[in-house]
Amino acid sequence: MSKLNLVNHSEEYDTEYDDDEGADIESQASYSTKIFNRLTGSYESVMGPFNKVLRQNDPDRINVKKVQAGNMHLLSAKYESLDYDVCENTLLIDEERTKGFRFIQRKDLYRWVIMIFIGVITALIACAIDITIEEISSIKYSTLKTEVDECILQGCLIVPFFLWIAWNVVPVLIGSFLVAYIEPVAAGSGIPQVKCYLNGVKVPRIVRIKTLIVKVLGVTTSVIGGLAVGKEGPMIHSGAVVAAGISQGKTTSLRKDFNTFKYFREDHEKRDFVSGGAAAGVAAAFGAPVGGVLFSLEEGASFWNQSLTWRIFFGSMISTFTLNVILSAYHGRPGELTYAGLLNFGKFDNTSYDFIEIPVFLLMGMIGGLLGALFNHINLKLTIFRMRHIYRKWAKVLEAIIVAACTATVGFSMILFINDCKPLGEDPTRYPIQMYCGDGQYSAIGAIWFQTPEASVRSLFHDPPGSHRLTSILIFFCLYFCLSIWTYGLSVSSGLFIPALLTGAAWGRVVGMGMEHFFSEASWVDPGKYALIGAAAQLGGIVRMTLSLTVILIEATGNLTLGLPLMITLMVAKWVGDYFNEGIYDTHIQLMGVPLLPWEPPPLSHNIYATEVMSCPVVTFHMKETVGTIIDVLTSESYNGFPVVDPPNPSDYEDGQVNFGTFRGLILRSQLIVLLQHKLFIETSESWDHKGVALKYFRDAYPRYPTIQQVHISDEERHFTVDLQPIMNPAPYTALNNASMPRIFRLFRGLGLRHLVIVNDNNKVVGIVTRKDLARYRLEKHMGKMRLEELTILDR
Ligand code: ATP
Structure with a gap:
């Protein structure tokens, strides 16, 4: 008999659901039959200790009727593995022998050349996305500002309200249509999928050119549409697609073979380039080349060598440099190189901190962990609901439009009902609206909403003390937190980093106000600094990355002094969050049923042979x-x-x-x-x-x-x-x-x-x-006790 503590899953299979396509996963347990044997107690061996495997045509094969979508205890058989082991067959050895050492040298040179291309093209894509968003958003917000300023006098505020809704809905409609009807795999940030790829799982269509096009257009429209999303996460996916495409010297989708780089047409070579592409994406998004390398390392590349690390770092540097040159020129400061990444945190004036603050950072890490766990929990429930009920394409588009309209409504209501006025000139906002404020004043809430979320994060980091009222920031935090939970998982291309940073910056700023109140004399108190720590805690609590995220944030702030506080905060946020549930990416990977292998084997598995x-x-x-x-x-x-x-x-x-x-x-x-x-x-x-x-x-x-x-x-x-x-x-x-x-x-x-x-x-x-066979063992809590469970593999 098996030495495993077997858990009976059979109750889960009883539930039947409506017959609509996509709602249910109909399963025929063809080659996961070992498990079914065990479930039904008919676990018998054909010979000594060996398991029996039932074949597809066996009469005693157990048909699992219908399994509800969103079941976390399933692995999907549709995900095949990548082969990272080099097949050293006679053909390969012959090739190497006949072509000699020069061939190996040439291949190595090509690897560096490809990395340059990956860095440059990823940066060009990032610039194209950024500049398009900047240009169109400035038209959007200046139009809205003009309308609001005029209508406040004429009493026609309904006009800018509907105009705002239209500005949100139209781009989101285009983006979600593209994602739902043309390439669904382009939804979300793509980080979970890239993580799976680096782990060795072939996620269908993940590195195709069509996916890249939809991703780029999708993320541009989502940000212009004012959703609670950022463009940074999708850059990681875009970099990965660019790398996969260039390194192969052909595009199968467009049926074009350039007859170059043929030697790299195998999984392990492609994987190396994809890790470089993902790193270049991080570098372009955050101006963090080291963070990019660490991201690829942390997120999957267990197969790592010194020269690959060096090459990936080179690609990331090229990416951030190219982006810097182009964006500095675009912002009218060519040669200054002050735009290392899409996300620019700006310079912090006060980065010193006192020992007294360390417990505060710890506490903030805990809050971030708790809020992150809450975010992940609600988002999980919502995602399961979506998988079961919002699976039709038109329904997905409709949901995205509703969220876009609601985001505009929330923003407009806050501006309308919260009277938070600040004197003009204190805050470098581009589109200040007066609303019901007196002459020479502007609405502080309007300033947050009438710009891209990246700009709002920067405002919360750098607005001088006293720029915001406690209640308005708290209300903003609650509403934006809910909106970002609702938005993540929609059928649109979107990144999670910015909404997480923005909500975290909002509550971090509240903590900063508290500190200002209690330590009004202290020189180290700066609400902007607490906004940064809050942002890190919130993001860490949701995504649970530690090493790479700390370095990304250090590089994005351009300051090493805050390294320790950031690290402490992220560590505590991860520990607290991990106590309750998994990080958001892992949760979504589990929902997809991907057979991901974690870093370590599951505990309590030493007695399994x-x-x-x-x-x-x-x-x-x-x-x-x-x-x-x-x-x-x-x-x-x-x-x-x-x-x-x-x-x-x-x-x-x-x-x-x-x-x-x-x-x-x-x-x-x-x-x-x-x-x-x-x-x-x-x-x-x-x-x-x-x-x-x-x-x-x-x-x-x-x-x-x-x-x-x-x-x-x-x-x-x-x-x-x-x-x-x-x-x-x-x-x-x-x-x-x-x-x-x-x-x-x-x-x-x-x-x-x-x-x-x-x-x-x-x-x-x-x-x-x-x-x-390995991924299906997972440690789970069962009646208060941790035990090893076996997941079921579904045919699709
Ligand atoms: P992948 O899908 O990861 O590319 P694969 O299709 O060869 O690999 P799986 O889909 O992972 O294999 O296999 C499903 C089940 O079939 C596993 O339990 C595995 O042990 C079993 N299996 C795989 N190859 C064979 C084989 N040649 N003979 C018998 N059983 C096999």
Whole structure:
């Protein structure tokens, strides 16, 4: 029997829901059958300690009727893994031998050249987004200001109100339409998806050019539409797409192959560039090249080496430099280089702090953690509601429009009902509106709303003491907090950093006012500084990043003195938040059912062994296999990797059920498909593997391989034979059947594996482990106790 504490999930499957497409996930547990065996208590072994795997056509296969969307205990089988292990097959070794050291040097040079391109293009995209938003927003807010100023005298305030709604709704309508109807994967910031990619999960369509176009247009319209969003998060995704595109020298979407950089057409090379692209995105967004490198490191790249780090840093530097040059010129100060990132925190005058303040920073970290946990909890519930009820495209667009209209209504109501007047000139606001204030005064609330959220964050950081009233800031905080929860997860491209920073800056400013009140004489009291710490606490409490976020914020403020307070705050915010729930990105990743492997193996898993985790019997191939057999296996099974074994001896049969064969290598479904597609059969093309053409076939087909159904094989060809030896990976990683789960996990995580073959003492294949076999173990609280649970893998 399994040594696991098995948890009965069966109650979850009872609920039936309406039949609408997308609402439910209908599941047929084809290859997660081990789990279902256990659930029903029919856990039996075909041989000694090994698990039984039920195949799709088995009569005792358990059909799980309908599973409700938004279930956190599921892994989706639609997410395949990336293969970060280099397939050192004969073809590759031949290529390296014939081309020599100069080829390796040239490849290395190209890597640097590509990094330059990635940095420059990511920065150009960031500049295009920024300048478009600046220009259109200035038309929007100046028009609104003129209308408000005129109508306040003529009593026609309804006109600017509806005008504001129109200015919000129209861009958001365009953006959400693009996302809902053209490319849904462009929704949100894209950070969870990039995180998955770096972790080794292939999220469909994530690095396509169409996704990039929709993302760029989407985020521009969302910010212009006044939603509680920022443009920084999507820059990370954009950088990743740019990197994936440039490094491959082709675009499959536009069917254009530039015939360059062909050697980089494999998962692990592409992954390295994507980490560089994500880092360049962070660098462009926050002017934080070091933060960018650390982001890629923290968020996934477990496979890291010194030269890659250096290259990524170079790309990030290029990105921030390019952005700086262009934006400085745009703002009329060419050569000054004062715009290192899209988000500019501005210079803090007073960054000194006293020991007395450290407990205050700790307290603020706790508040940030609590508020972050609350944000994530409500957003989780809302996201589940959306998955179950707002899944139709038109409904998603409608919801985005409603949120846009509500944002304008909230802003307008605050300006109308909160009488917070300040003398003109104290605050460098671009569109001051007078509303009901006296001559020479302007509405402080109007100033916050009549600008982009980035500008509002800057105002809260730098407005002189006394610029805001306690009540107005508190009301603003409550409303903006709710709006940002509602907005995250809408069908629009949007970043979370800015709304989190803005809400945090608002309550941080309130803390600052309190400190001003109690320590009015102290020189170190500055409400702007507390706004910064509050912003960091809020953001840290929501996203739970520590290392990279601290460095990003230090770089964005351009000041090292506040490094310690920022670090303390972020750490405490993470600890407090983690006590209640997961970070927002991880929560959304779980909702998507992505088999993400965390940094460490799940606790309490040392007593789980390979034999319990693996699948068996394993579907294998022989070195020389007939075409018909390959076609039949690929059609009937959905697996992507197959061990290659010697034909077993009669003595290898035990109980007549399991065929053990000596392990010889591993072959992927994609490799088999390319072999069949180009008809590289022993009978028809004798020396195909010596001409170097086969590698070209594989590289040309990467990354979108045809399906087995798209490969046409005649009846005669079914009897031909294929030699798998030159193609297969002859020395993939393996583990012994008595290896513990943490050991297997570390191997998988550290090397970015896709398949791990389990062998016995005689090097015979007894099982296979994939990412999903490991990702489905999760530590969960059950009746007040932490225990290891097994998730279910769904067909889709
Ligand atoms: P991926 O989807 O990660 O690219 P894959 O499609 O080969 O890899 P999974 O979808 O992760 O495999 O596999 C689902 C289940 O099938 C897992 O429990 C795994 O152990 C099992 N499995 C994978 N390959 C084989 C195989 N060749 N023979 C038998 N079982 C397998």
